[in-house]
Amino acid sequence: MNSTEPLRPPVHVPVLLERVAALLAPACAADGAVLVDATLGLAGHALALLDAHPGLRLVGLxxxxxxxxxxxRRLESAGHADRATLVPxxxxxxxxxxxxxxxxEVQGVLFDLGVSSLQLDRPDRGFSYATDAPLDMRMDPGAPRTAADVVNTYSAGDLTRVLRVYGEERFAARIAAAITRExxxxxxxxxxRLAELVRAAIPAATRRTGGHPAxxxxxxxxxxxxxxxxxxxxxxxxxxDALALGGRVVVITFHSLEDRMVKQVLAAGAGDRTPPELPVPLPELGPVLRLLTRGGEAAGAAEVAANPRAASARVRAAERIRRAA
Known part of the structure; x- marks a missing residue:
């Protein structure tokens, strides 16, 4: 694309839209209900919920x-600008x-984690290994640290830790050593250049399976x-903490580290904290959440076929049933 051509609005297909809308509907139905979309992105989920609930107010981060x-732009085009507050x-x-x-207090909170369609579809943002671009990866372009800073300044040990923990990369040490050498x-x-180096650092047999090596x-x-x-x-x-009684939180994750963290936090809120040596449960130590999903629910085959980015998505949700003591 010529750099002088106007950017076209990216195609945006919200992941797990119907399930998210159903999970949040009971909390968003009342007039004056507040939904926080903590990862607003291109507002796909938010638009659907505002369409469905005329009394809903949106706070988008x-x-x-x-x-x-x-x-x-999308919220204004849909006639919802007066019910939406967008915050940097x-x-x-x-x-x-x-x-x-x-x-x-709020009635709903939505997290749609990971990288957005806009960021993936703009090669100059440096999120994709599929096209050559500046090594950036900042969600906030004004943030001080880029991916190039990490790659060029972290020690081999720190790079290995980042790749092993956050990427669950088996060959983290090999890749880190190749980076520091090059x-x-x-x-x-x-x-x-980075994607090619990673490809070369990973054994040939491994490169043939599991998608792009980088x-x-x-x-x-x-x-x-x-x-x-x-x-x-x-x-x-x-x-x-911000949820009102009956309020709901919905979280979409895209890799196991996020999903594990969400699972643990929601499970802790849904558990009874009465010490096991006591004969009866103490009401003030009872659950504050009710889980709304059975494990991390995945997208169906039809959605994945229509939107391949949904393949790794999992959704978990919970409702506040009691205020903490």
Whole structure:
């Protein structure tokens, strides 16, 4: 595409849309209900919920100015601009955002984690290993640290840790060693060179299965650059604290690290914390959440066929049934 051509709005297919809408519907139906879309993106889920619930108010958070601008355009086009407040924020800033808006509690919170369609479909953002682009990966283009900074400055040990923990990459040490060796010759600046190095560092037999060899490395770098798991570990408890009685939280994850964290937090809220040595449960230590999904629910075959990005998606949800003591 010529750089002077206007950018076309990206095609956006919200993942697990029908299931998410059904899970949030009871909490969003009342007039004046507030939904926080903590990862607004292109507002696909938010638009559907605003369409379905005329009394719903949306608070949409996103650190990406391009995503917010496109979401605002779509919300205005659908006639929902007067019911939507869009905030430039990372989702772990949720308590501060609600405090600034004077909102004490909310009826719904949605997290659609991972990289957005806009970010994936814009090669210049550096999220994709499929095209050569600057090695960036920042969800907030104004953030100080890029993927190039990580690749070019982290020690071999730190790179190995990032790739192994966040990418679940079996060959993390081999890839890290290759990176540190090659960056001495020339610093890494492009996705293409990094993707090719990862391909060469992984054994040939492994390269023939499991998709692109650089997939896990790019995932790990993206998570590190944007502190995605750290932000989630802070944001999810804050979201649960903000829920009104009967309020619901819905979380869509795209890899096992996120899903495991969400599972543990929701399970803890749905458990009884009465000490086992006591003869009867103590009401004040009883569950504060009711789980709404059986494990992490996956997209159906028809949705995956229509939208391959849904293949790794899992959704978990819970409802607040009691205030914590």
């Amino acid at each position: 996103d650190r990406d100015p391009e995503a917010r601008a496109e979401a605002a 924020a990372v989702f772990d800033e949720l308590p501060d955002v609600l405090a600034r808006l004077g909102i004490d 960056r001495e010759r020339e610093p890494f600046t492009s996705t293409g 997939k896990r490395t790019f995932q790990a770098l993206r998570i590190e650059v944007n502190d995605e798991l750290g932000a989630l570990s802070r944001a999810l408890p804050a979201a649960l």
